[in-house]
Amino acid sequence: MLTALLVMAGIAIVLGAALGYAAIRFRVEGDPLVEKIDAILPQTQCGQCGFPGCKPYAQAIANGEADINQCPPGGDEGVRKLADLLGREFKPLSEEHGVEKPKSVAVIDEQTCIGCTLCIQACPVDAIVGAAKQMHTVVEPLCTGCELCVAPCPVDCIAMVPVADTVQTWKWKYPVVEIRKAA
């Protein structure tokens, strides 16, 4: 009886020590779930979800403070991926946070720009170049289309222009055979 107790206690101590050691030795820095969610988010940093950037939104989803359908740039497909990752049900994009739009980039009307630098300060990815009282311009390949520069502009010279397809970005369409229509 005593032997059995000692053996069990011994095993418990050894395993406990091993687990304790492993917990310190293989400690995971940060929350891997947040990283995974962040990897799905489109990184426009637009704040339409109600959080200041994609990472804070990812954090909020991981903490259960935000729903998965608050990211319009990610679209329904983003929601679907998040639902897959988190094992939740898919739900359509919430309307209060906006609608999915085609990918656009900001374009500054250089004739109208007064060089106030407000858009430069608003840009979350530093995609606008310019200086005080100098014309500003958007570096197109870096623009995420977050629209954050549009509101601060005092002369309304920033427009969101949908990105046109090029030969490199053109996509084959999903093959559709409309049998019902033909019948």
Add this chain to the structure above:
Amino acid sequence: MIGRLFKFHGGIKPAAHKDESASAPIRRAPLPSRLIVPLRQSTRATATCIVEVGQKVLKGQRIGEPEGLLGTAVHAPTSGTVVDFGPYTMAHASGLRTRCVVIEPDGEERWIEHAPFDYHGTSREESLAWLRECGIVGLGGASFPSHVKLGKGAGIETLILNGGECEPWITCDDRLMRERAADILAGAVILRELIGAREMVVGIEDNKPEAIAAMQEAAAASGHGVRIVPIPSLYPAGGEKQLIRVLTGIEIPYGKLGADFGVQCFNVGTAHAVYRAIAHGEPLLSRIVTLTGNVEDAGNWEVLIGTPIEELLPLARPKPDTDRRIMGGPMMGFALPRLDVPIVKGSNCIIAASPKLFPPPPPEQPCIRCTECAKACPAELQPFELYWFGRSKNFGKAQEYHLFDCIECGCCAYVCPSHIPLVDYFRFSKSEIWARERDKAAADQARERFEFRNFRQEREKAEKAAKLAAKAAETRAKLAEAGSDAAAAEPAPAAEDPKKALIAAALARAKAQKAEVKPQNTDNLSPETQAEIADIEARRKALAGADGVAAPRTDAGPAAAAAADEPRP
């Protein structure tokens, strides 16, 4: 190499339809009313326009400077005037537009000065640069620049000339081999020397006996030890990997190229273009195009690059029920989006299609997993699995099943008893995967930039605070040195808050400045003014006395001190 042939997996035997266009000799197409020369000759290779609208150009004059590694030069196909430079629909399934130079021919065909290129007397690099200068790209369809394909000039044992032409209807290479066999072989010898290969083999499908005979005759005459090998007609034997497999037995694994195994492949048309470029110094200005399908007079034409289809196709007299025009073969080609699309270096065939000749595909039925497609696939894939993954947009799984080994030959769709447009699904999957990779790269870049911006803002904040603190400390030290009473009376705790310290320092500075101020207009004053000044000075002194009394109370804090320091009127 051994004399035996190998087999590749799968393949199909569609009706060849070669006789329609193969019987007539190559004819030279008349000059069109305008030539639309795209500066982008393939999806990746572009050129910069170096001519202006209104400029006169000569035949063979450069109009496009090559861009990047994959770019090749673009030339005026005939002499004439540049009438426009702008976006025109390109020869691509998307129907997108690309920058083109439009030339109105003057009908004189005046050549720019050109001379044969002595590739023996120059270095290999210079020869490759010359081919790039001449705009030589693969004429088999992919338009890959030849100077890149010729590579480093080492490690290639066997040079294969591709005379397979396995797609139905197309006969441009067949006619070229029949009529210009000696030129092709001369070009092939140049290619062999440039690439440093020992052996040279020409693979020709055995449904072209005349071409084989002509090539064999030319090979015997040239005495360069070129082997002409008839290969069984089985679509897609003219695919690069399939041809290498048939001729050498080498199976090229995923992610590798023929060059990794000492084999390099060139189209016979490319060899001909190389011969023209080296032996005559002529850039690539024209190519042989098969006009066939639903036409009265099918045949092959030597066509200038940039000739619009709407002016070219009438040469073959299409029948009235023609409803589509296909560029390329019926297996891998695409329906032209518009008729003003020009012939480019990769256009080998234009097929006029009618509902009778190419009936619309029957409705798609469900996949029954019969595996006919897997049996036909020359890349040894499982198209039915790829189809399921593509259909459900499960692209990760599709990649696991080696979607990118698919050469889009269309064998699977051809044999599918359910008439599923399998290749359409594969193309869709491929472009979706590429788009996702682009989006991912863009998102990663945006994340990095956003994080750096946050870091920068934090850093700027810290730097600003440090600068303010340093400035405050400096001013205080200066004032302390000057021995100003006010500075000495400055409370020390202010240093803890840089902002407050700065305000205090500014106040102290202002005070010091005030102390330094000396009235400047004190000479030659009238007695009245003197009296007035004396009066003011007296008042000021009285006030300073009051300040002196109030001073001990300023110990309460900097704010109080500041208030006390305010000059009172």
